[in-house]
Amino acid sequence: MTRTSDTQGGPLTLSGAGLPDWLTPVVRVAETVEPAQLSPFLPPENGSGRQSAVLILFGEGERGPELLLMERAGSLRSHAGQPSFPGGALDPEDGDPQGEGPLRAALREAREETGLDPSGVQIFGVLPRLYIPVSRFVVTPVLGWWREPSPVGVVDPNETARVFTVPVADLTDPANRATAVHPRGHSGPAFLVESALVWGFTAGVIDRLLHYAGWERPWDRGKRVPLDWHA
Numbered sequence: 001m002t003r004t005s006d007t008q009g010g011p012l013t014l015s016g017a018g019l020p021d022w023l024t025p026v027v028r029v030a031e032t033v034e035p036a037q038l039s040p041f042l043p044p045e046n047g048s049g050r051q052s053a054v055l056i057l058f059g060e061g062e063r064g065p066e067l068l069l070m071e072r073a074g075s076l077r078s079h080a081g082q083p084s085f086p087g088g089a090l091d092p093e094d095g096d097p098q099g100e101g102p103l104r105a106a107l108r109e110a111r112e113e114t115g116l117d118p119s120g121v122q123i124f125g126v127l128p129r130l131y132i133p134v135s136r137f138v139v140t141p142v143l144g145w146w147r148e149p150s151p152v153g154v155v156d157p158n159e160t161a162r163v164f165t166v167p168v169a170d171l172t173d174p175a176n177r178a179t180a181v182h183p184r185g186h187s188g189p190a191f192l193v194e195s196a197l198v199w200g201f202t203a204g205v206i207d208r209l210l211h212y213a214g215w216e217r218p219w220d221r222g223k224r225v226p227l228d229w230h231a
Contacts, residue, residue: 012103016124019145022065023058023124025213030125030143038208039201041131049131049138053102054087055110056205057121058168059146065168067206068152070114071161071196081161083198085205086110089137102126102140114163115155120148132201141205166193172210174219181224190225197229 016027035042043049057068071083087109090097094104103126107118125143132139154160170176170193180190180199189207191198198206210216 012100012123014123014125018147019122019124020060020065023145025215026058026143026209027125029209029212030127033127033208033212035128035130037212038128039130039204041133043129043131043138049136051090051097051101051140052088052137053090053106053109053140053142054085054202055106055121055142055144056085056127056209057110057116057144057146059149059165061165061167063167063169066165067168067171068110068114068116068146068163068165069194069196069198069202070163073157073159073161082200082202083196084202085141086113086116087139088113103142106140106142106144113155113160114152115150116152117148117150120146120150122147127205130201130205139201164194164196166191166198168210168215170194171206172215172217174217177219178223178225179221180229181226183227187224192225192229197225197227199227 019027059066059068068086069083070086072081087106090101090105094108095101103123107121110116111118122145123142124145127141127143130139152163154163171191176192178190178192179187180197181187188199189203191203191206
């Protein structure tokens with residue numbers, strides 16, 4: 001059974017059946033990676049934080065494997081104007097945060113933000129929960145295969161500025177990699193793709209996925225860019 005995208009209340013299951021061979025390393029990452037290998041920021045032990053989920057959706061585009069990303073509206077309270085995975089906080093109707101809740105939330109938010117048809121998405125894995133200190137989100141990254149692609153675009157301009165896909169080949173290209181420097185002095189991996197600077201939580205997860213999947217190519221970590229970088 002590969003239909004894992006029922007958002008109408010039916011059961012959601014993880015399935016690796018029928019995935020393209022190039023996703024095998026990502027499946028292995030989901031099965032073996034430890035939380036601390038993905039990020040130094042892990043959920044508080046006291047259980048605090050707002051439960052949320054993001055959809056890391058892999059598709060097959062004209063230039064091969066690709067990822068679905070979006071740019072958040074500049075008027076939002078949290079992470080305004082920042083490229084990100086589709087996603088957001090769990091709603092009560094999503095269900096158990098320790099069970100299917102994150103899967104439902106990731107698909108629901110992706111549909112609300114990008115117009116994605118969840119029926120064409122096969123969920124094949126879940127990464128360990130991570131933490132975004134600035135917004136206090138406890139984030140479950142949900143891995144999906146865009147088995148049956150559907151049109152996507154901005155649904156609500158108040159939430160989303162644009163929706164775009166990025167070829168994995170561009171993400172692994174050393175010319176598109178850099179270290180983003182926050183005005184407060186923090187720094188982290190970044191990607192200069194599709195006229196956007198992908199940084200922060202999203203870039204950190206992509207960076208670690210590329211590394212542990214064996215797709216990373218050597219890049220100049222001394223190449224530094226400010227957050228107000230523009231193509």
